[in-house]
Amino acid sequence: MDLDQKDRELLNLVQYDIPLTERPYAAVGARLGLSEDEVLERLRRLKESNIIRRMGGVFDSRKLGYKGTLCAMKVPPDKVDRVADVVNGYLEITHNYLRDGDYNMWFTVLALSDERVQRILNEIKAATGIKEIVTLPATRIFKILVNFDVSEVNHADGTG
Structure with missing residues (x-):
């Protein structure tokens, strides 16, 4: 476009x-x-056209009382779509993406209590048959503001 x-x-x-x-x-x-x-x-x-993926506010979830963690799973390649459907079925999952390596599915959970986070992880384990989900709660927060200046086009051929 x-x-x-x-x-x-x-x-x-x-x-x-x-x-x-x-x-x-x-x-x-x-x-x-x-x-x-x-x-x-x-x-x-x-x-x-998928140029805009999402529009909305950005809030400090911790100040609003939410608990969260980054998670990683080893998902067999033939089960990625099914496992992603399970994980993405939760409103509390804010990001889910694939990476190279043994731990190939990474997602974040953000819920109103640690108990709800654990319940979600237990439900994902039960629904997918994957018994291990590594949780990596933040110990220090680094927030990066990412905005893209789209004032000018930079074409591969160097024009614009």
């Missing part, structure tokens, strides 16, 4: 500065010279 300049400006703006107003997309549009409907249509198109 080709992005025009307004798409690029919109993508930059929604990463950094969505105003907290009753009609944020109208305010975004006013800054970009677009109507609220045009902003919503562009965002819909960008979402449908």
